[in-house]
Amino acid sequence: MVLARGLEKRFGDFVAVDRVDFEIAAGESFGFLGPNGAGKTSTMRMISCMSPVTAGVLRVLGMDPATDGPAIRARIGLVPQEDTLDLELTVLDNLMVYGRYFDLPRKVIRERAMRLLEFAQLTERANDRVDPLSGGMKRRLTIARSLISEPDLLILDEPTTGLDPQARHLLWDRLYRLKQQGVTLVITTHYMDEAEQLCDRLVVMDRGRFAAEGSPRELIERYSTKEVVELRFGSGEHEAVEERLKDAATRTEVLPDRLLLYTSDGDAALAEVHRRGLAPESALVRRSTLEDVFLHLTGRTLVD
Amino acid sequence: MSLGGQAVSPVAGAHRSGEVGREAGRRRRARPLWLRSYSYWSYQYKRIWRSSITTSFLYPLLYLAAMGVGLGSLIDKHVHHVGGFGYLDYVAPGLLAATAMQIGANEAMYPVMGAIKWYRSYFAMLATPIRVIDVLRGHLAWIATRVALVSAIYLVVIAAFGVIHSPLAVLALPAAVAAGMAFAAPIAAFAATQDKDVGFTTIYRFVLVPLFLFSGTFFPVSELPGWLRPIAYATPLYHGVSLCRGLVLGTASLWPAVGDAAYLVVVAAVGYRLARATFTKRLVL
Numbered sequence: 001m002v003l004a005r006g007l008e009k010r011f012g013d014f015v016a017v018d019r020v021d022f023e024i025a026a027g028e029s030f031g032f033l034g035p036n037g038a039g040k041t042s043t044m045r046m047i048s049c050m051s052p053v054t055a056g057v058l059r060v061l062g063m064d065p066a067t068d069g070p071a072i073r074a075r076i077g078l079v080p081q082e083d084t085l086d087l088e089l090t091v092l093d094n095l096m097v098y099g100r101y102f103d104l105p106r107k108v109i110r111e112r113a114m115r116l117l118e119f120a121q122l123t124e125r126a127n128d129r130v131d132p133l134s135g136g137m138k139r140r141l142t143i144a145r146s147l148i149s150e151p152d153l154l155i156l157d158e159p160t161t162g163l164d165p166q167a168r169h170l171l172w173d174r175l176y177r178l179k180q181q182g183v184t185l186v187i188t189t190h191y192m193d194e195a196e197q198l199c200d201r202l203v204v205m206d207r208g209r210f211a212a213e214g215s216p217r218e219l220i221e222r223y224s225t226k227e228v229v230e231l232r233f234g235s236g237e238h239e240a241v242e243e244r245l246k247d248a249a250t251r252t253e254v255l256p257d258r259l260l261l262y263t264s265d266g267d268a269a270l271a272e273v274h275r276r277g278l279a280p281e282s283a284l285v286r287r288s289t290l291e292d293v294f295l296h297l298t299g300r301t302l303v304d
Numbered sequence: 305m306s307l308g309g310q311a312v313s314p315v316a317g318a319h320r321s322g323e324v325g326r327e328a329g330r331r332r333r334a335r336p337l338w339l340r341s342y343s344y345w346s347y348q349y350k351r352i353w354r355s356s357i358t359t360s361f362l363y364p365l366l367y368l369a370a371m372g373v374g375l376g377s378l379i380d381k382h383v384h385h386v387g388g389f390g391y392l393d394y395v396a397p398g399l400l401a402a403t404a405m406q407i408g409a410n411e412a413m414y415p416v417m418g419a420i421k422w423y424r425s426y427f428a429m430l431a432t433p434i435r436v437i438d439v440l441r442g443h444l445a446w447i448a449t450r451v452a453l454v455s456a457i458y459l460v461v462i463a464a465f466g467v468i469h470s471p472l473a474v475l476a477l478p479a480a481v482a483a484g485m486a487f488a489a490p491i492a493a494f495a496a497t498q499d500k501d502v503g504f505t506t507i508y509r510f511v512l513v514p515l516f517l518f519s520g521t522f523f524p525v526s527e528l529p530g531w532l533r534p535i536a537y538a539t540p541l542y543h544g545v546s547l548c549r550g551l552v553l554g555t556a557s558l559w560p561a562v563g564d565a566a567y568l569v570v571v572a573a574v575g576y577r578l579a580r581a582t583f584t585k586r587l588v589l
Contacts, residue, residue, distance in 0.1 A: 011589075050430055051589050070337065070433035084428035086344075088351060100343045101432035103335045149432075 001026050001153055001184050002047055006056035009042045009208075016042040018208035019056060026152075029185040031199030033192065033290060035298075039208040040188035041081060044157045047186065048078045061152065074102060077146030081157040083138050087131040091122055091141055094130060095148055102149040109148060116144040119174065136167025143174065154178065155186045160194060172197050192290035204294055211297040216290055223296050224288040225250050227266035231259045231273065231280040241278060248272045253295060262292070341429050341442030345415075349450075359410070360454045364403040365461065371395050371522060372465070389469075389553060396467040397552035398521035400458055400476060401483045401544035404451050408484030409491050409512055411447040413504045416495035419443070426587055440583045444489060444576065451484035452477065462552070470554025479551055482568040483544025487512075489575025496582040515541045520549075543567045 002024040009017040017039040024030045032040040045051035046058060049065040049072050058065055060072045085094050092113055099109030117123045120140040125133065130141065139159065146154060159175065160168040175198055179185055189195055195202050196216045204211045204219070212219055229249070233241055238259045242252050249261035249269055259280075263269040266285030273280065349356070376391030383391075419425045426439050434442075455477055462468065494503065518528060519541035525533055536542050547564035550556025 045589060048431060050427075070435060073431065074433045076431075078431040080427065080431065082424065084424040084431075086348070086423060086425060086428075089347065093347060097344050097347050098428070098432070101340050101429055101434055103340060103433075146431075 003059040007058055008055040010054045015208050020210050026184055027182050029179050029198055029200045031195045031202035032188040032205050033195045033202050034205035035190055038205040040205055041157055044155055044188055048076055048155050049073050075152045077151035077154040079142050079146045079156040079159055083142050085130050085138060090127050090129055092126045095145055098145045099148045112148055116147055120144040136163050153184045157188050195290055204297055206298045219293045220288045223293040225262040226264045228286055228288050228292055229261040229266050229269050230284040232282040233280050337434050337438035338441035341434050341439050342445050345446035360407050364399050367399055368396060393467050395522060396462045397549040398545045400480050401548040402516050402521045404455055404480040404484035405487050405541050407451050407454055408447060408488035411450055412488040412492040413495050416492050417498050436584050436587050440579055447488045448481050448485055451481050455480035468552055472551045472554055476548045476551040479547045486540035486568045486571040489572045489579055493575055493579035493582045496586045515539055520545045540568055540571045
C-alpha cells in the first residue's frame with residue numbers, strides 16, 4: 001500500500017523526516033509512535049499527498065504522490081490531527097459536502113452517511129449543528145467523514161489526543177472494527193496504550209528517524225524487561241536511591257517523579273527493595289509497555 | 305470487547321459492488337475538481353443567505369433611495385443634465401459597480417482567511433482529490449456567482465425605477481461581475497497571507513471607502529482636483545462604474561467600453577496569478 005525509501009522532509013534547514021524506509025502492506029495496521037515534533041505528522045502529510053516529498057522515493061497505492069495526488073487521495077481517508085469539520089453545518093451536511101468532494105452521487109452519499117452515522121453512534125445527532133458536539137463526537141464524525149469514500153487506506157493522525165478515556169475506548173473499538181473489515185490503517189500517536197491496542201506493527205520515531213521497528217510485543221521483548229517496578233520516593237531522593245538499587249534490577253531509570261526498576265520478576269525486585277530497608281511512598285509492579293521501550297530508546301517520555 | 309451484537313459495517317462490500325454497477329450503467333462524467341470545492345460554498349450559503357441579504361442588497365437599495373431619489377430630486381431642480389438623464393439615472397448604475405466591488409471584496413476577505421485559519425475548510429478539501437488550484441478556482445467562481453446574483457436582482461430593481469435606458473444593460477451584468485472580481489482576486493491573494501483581520505480593516509478604510517466615494521459613483525471624476533484624477537482613473541472601480549453606466553444608459557461607445565472591460569479583466573487576472581502563489585505558499589506545507 002505504501003512504500004518509502006530514503007524518504008525525507010525538510011523545512012528550510014530543519015529536517016522533519018530524515019531518510020526513513022518503510023513498507024505498509026494491505027490490511028495491516030501500522031503505527032508511528034513518538035513524541036510531538038518527532039516527524040510523525042510530516043510523514044502522514046506526505047503519505048496523504050498533502051505535502052510534497054523533499055527527497056527519496058514514496059509510492060502510495062502504487063502511485064507517485066508528486067504526479068498522481070488527486071488519484072491517490074481519491075482512495076485515501078484522512079483523519080487530521082485537528083478536526084476540519086464545518087462547525088456551522090449539521091452533522092449530516094458535513095458528510096454530504098465531503099462526499100461531494102469525491103464526486104459521489106447524492107443518493108450514494110446519503111446511504112453511506114446513514115450507515116456511517118450508525119457506526120459512529122451519531123444517528124440521533126444527524127440534524128444537529130456540529131459546534132456544540134463533544135470532542136469525542138466530533139472526532140467520531142471526522143472518522144465517519146473520512147470513510148465516506150470507502151477508502152482503501154485510512155490515515156489517522158493522533159485520533160484520540162485530547163479525548164477522555166471513555167471516548168477513547170469507544171473510538172478504539174470503532175477502529176478495531178475497521179481493521180477487522182480489512183481496512184489498512186496508518187496511525188500516529190503518542191499514547192503507547194493506543195499503539196498497543198491498534199497496531200500490528202509500528203515504528204518508534206524520534207527526531208525524524210526511526211529508533212525501532214516491530215510489533216508491540218517484539219519491541220517490548222527486545223528493548224525492555226518483562227516487568228517494571230515503579231517506586232516513588234520524596235522529591236530529590238531518586239538519584240541516591242537509584243545508586244543503592246542498581247544491582248537489584250536489570251536496569252534502572254530515574255524520571256522526575258519516580259524511579260523505575262526493569263526486571264523479569266517485579267515482585268521479587270520489590271521484596272528486595274524492602275529487604276534493603278527502603279520505604280518508598282508508593283510502589284507499583286506492572287508489565288512493560290511501549291512507553292518503557294520509548295524511554296529506553298530515547299531517554300525521554302512520550303508525553304512531555 | 306463485544307463485537308457481535310449490532311452488525312454495523314461502514315465499508316460493506318455488498319453495498320460497494322452495487323453502487324459501482326449503477327454508476328457504470330449511468331456512465332457519469334467526473335465533475336471538475338473546482339466545481340466540487342464550489343459546492344462547499346453553495347452549501348454554506350443555503351444556511352446564511354438570509355443574513356447576507358442585508359449587507360449585499362439592502363444597503364445599495366438604501367443608497368439608491370437616499371442618493372438617487374432623495375438627493376437626486378434636489379439636484380435635478382438645479383442642474384441641467386445632458387441627454388435628459390436625471391441624477392437617479394446617473395447614480396444607479398454607478399452603485400451597481402460599487403456594490404459589485406463591495407461584495408467581491410467582502411467575500412474574498414474573511415471567508416478566505418477563515419477557511420485557512422478558523423474553519424480549516426480548505427484543508428478538508430485538500431485531503432480529498434481537490435488540489436490547491438481547485439480550492440482557489442472554486443472559491444473565486446463562488447464569489448463571481450454571489451456578485452452575479454446580487455447584480456442581477458439589482459438590475460431588475462433599477463429597471464423598476466425606470467433607470468434602464470438601453471438593451472445593452474444586459475451586458476452590465478457581466479461588467480459588474482468583472483468589477484467584483486477585479487477586487488475579489490487580488491484581495492483573496494492578500495487574505496491568504498493574513499493571520500489577523502487588521503489588514504482587512506485597513507483595506508476598508510483606505511481603499512474601499514475612498515473608492516466608493518470618489519470613483520465617479522456619485523459625481524464625475526472630472527470634479528476632483530486635478531492631481532487626484534489620475535489616481536481615480538487607475539482604480540478598477542472607476543472603470544467598472546463608467547462601463548456599467550454606459551451600458552445601462554446606452555451611452556457607451558465601443559472602444560472606451562472595451563478598454564474599461566479589458567482593464568477589469570487584466571486586474572482580475574493579475575490577482576488570480578497572485579492568489580495562486582499565495583494560496584500555494586499557505587496551503588502546501
